[in-house]
Amino acid sequence: MPELRQNFFTKEWVIIATERARRPEEMATHRAVQPVPAFVETCPFCPGNENKTPPEVMRVPGGNSWAVRVIPNKFAALSSELQPTRSLQHLRRRVDGFGFHEVIIDSPDHSRYMGLLSDEHVGSILTVYRERYNALSLDRRVNHITIFKNHGTDAGASLQHPHSQLIATPVIPSQVRHRLHEALRHYDDVGECMFCHMVEREVEDQTRIVLKGEHFVAMEVFAAPTPFATHIFPLRHMSSFGEITDLEIADLARVLRTLLAKIYVGLENPDLNFTVRSGPTEYNGARHFHWYVSVIPRLTRVAGFELGSGMFINTVLPEAAAEFLRKVSAEKVKGAGA
Amino acid sequence: MPELRQNFFTKEWVIIATERARRPEEMATHRAVQPVPAFVETCPFCPGNENKTPPEVMRVPGGNSWAVRVIPNKFAALSSELQPTRSLQHLRRRVDGFGFHEVIIDSPDHSRYMGLLSDEHVGSILTVYRERYNALSLDRRVNHITIFKNHGTDAGASLQHPHSQLIATPVIPSQVRHRLHEALRHYDDVGECMFCHMVEREVEDQTRIVLKGEHFVAMEVFAAPTPFATHIFPLRHMSSFGEITDLEIADLARVLRTLLAKIYVGLENPDLNFTVRSGPTEYNGARHFHWYVSVIPRLTRVAGFELGSGMFINTVLPEAAAEFLRKVSAEKVKGAGA
Helix, strand or coil: CCCCEEECCCCCCEEEEECCCCHHHHHHHCCCCCCCCCCCCCCCCCCCCCCCCCCEEEEEEEEEEEEEEEEECCCCCCCCCCCCCCEEEEEEEEEEEEEEEEEEEEECCCCCHHHHCCHHHHHHHHEEEHHHHHHHHHHCCCCEEEEEEEEEECCCCCCCCCCEEEEEEEHHHHHHHHHHHHHHHHHHHHCCCHHHHHHHHHHHEEECCCEECEEEEECCCCCCCCCCCCCEEECCCCCCCCHEEEEEHHHHHHHHHHHHHHHHHHCCCCEEEEEEECCCCCHHCCCCCCEEEEEEEECCCHHHHHHHHHCEEEECCHHHHHHHHHHHCHHHHCCCCC | CEEEEEEECCCEEEEECHHHHHCHHHHHCCCCCCCCCCCCCCCCCCCHHHHHCCCEEEEEEEEEEEEEEECCCCCCCCCCCCCCCCEECCCCCEEEEEEEEEEEEECCCCCCCHHHCCCCHHHHHHHHHHHHHHHHCCCCCCCCCEEEECHHHHHHHCCCEEEEEEEEEEEHHHHHHHHHHHHHHHHHHHCCCCCHHHHHHHHHHHHCCCEECCCCCEEEEECCCCCCEEEEEECCCCCCHHHHCCCHHHHHHHHHHHHHHHHHHHHHCCEEEEEEECHHHHHHHCCCCCEEEEEEEEECCCHHHHHHHHHHHEEECCHHHHHHHHCCCCCHHHCCCC
């Protein structure tokens, strides 16, 4: 029987289409493993080619030279040289394209997708995320920061060398505004963070939990818009990613890395995005919002219904996806290429 | 210089990334024309195979048998046999999967994409849209109806034979709710329909207009999230697609068909979606909302930034896209295959 489910913090409806239902394992890409070299001479992100990128913003030392590097995006969507000047003409509102667009090179190894790195190395990357997040949050012209990863061409990656990105905007995206609004309404009604409440219930319920660490829990989304859409929530209330502690980073590294490895093995390295969904920079300490990570394997195509209504049709039951991922061993990836 | 633009009726921000700017003609698919046969024996939508589809909902007679057919979707996302019973458990809200999911077969010809049909035939299809829209609107369990087309696999089409679809849901999508809310706020503030106001200004301004008929105007979107995202607005105020008259249908058929043909020729048959964005069925006659058609060529990939923030990065200036489409002749498609 098909059903509609509502995401309780976005209020978006999703159709869980059981008439078209597919078993989780049917979603695997079945694509041949293509060996990826650890070093590519022409790759601007490989070691020795540091002069092919814009001047470095920061680096984590390691090995012979560096473990993680941050550089400005050479084809930045926004420019830090501009000011966020606003104008309005006949309902047409615009802002000069001020902002920051940075690239975090995950490691010197061209072949090491994040799910295949060590937990410690992923911890270094997350520490860099936090450092850049907090540094850019100090700029009062910045209103919101999105950290994200594109893995594979269907997920929008244009360079193969594993990397993450950060875009700081002078506006708060309307999607974020809507979520804040719903969260605030719940806080006003019930006097609690709706995310904290939901996470507690989900952990009790168990059916959608993929794995749980000491400080973080990864779960399939009750009203998942697409197959295997997974959220990782901090168990402690935090509205901003910048508030994460070193101990928490170590736990998130393990949970995120294990989840990515499970998806890599179980679904055969699908293209994938993940994104850190933090409140706006001015919300540090807010009681009603709670940051989290969304992991979104790109296994399906968005069609006209989704574009026209904003509603998605999901053919994989989230509970079945969770059960599937719980059973996949993340150990199998040892030694595999990107 | 990059800029951020805000869509005035969704309040969504878009980055117009001039550093990465591409000329409109660079967006053409450059794919080889693959001849498509007019008849495919195994196609369930081709004439003679009517028994391979679920029982017909309606047909427009024509030629030897029919010109347009409507059938229930064999793999329907929602079921008309259920009731929209709601339940709520620990913030998890769900509704039994009641709804209608219909397929409109555009024509008996397997090769005739809508941009390649005659204006008159497109008028017949639009008349069928209206008939089904109004018939399903009478069902009080239906709250919203989305009509859409998927053209090409990247746009989510699973069958090649040109067809459109209609999904009637027992809920109002939250995306639609947000737009209604913004439109109502404008109406309360200014006492006018914000869409009527915007269309008038755009027609005066000319820079984003692609073509104008007697009753409809096609324009590039000021804050277009993706290259060549185009809206077709009725010049007369109407909140619901069901209100369209026969005269208006004839004009919309010409404007929509010409726009699709221009995109087909100018961008070399890109995968594409279009969708009729109508108010909820209960909004017939509402003064603050205005229906329109969105035409969305699928020329780019959605990446992690878009998923994480809801903001899009568009590399084609909407004004340049409009100028490009104005110049493309829609006459060249005569006799071409799908």
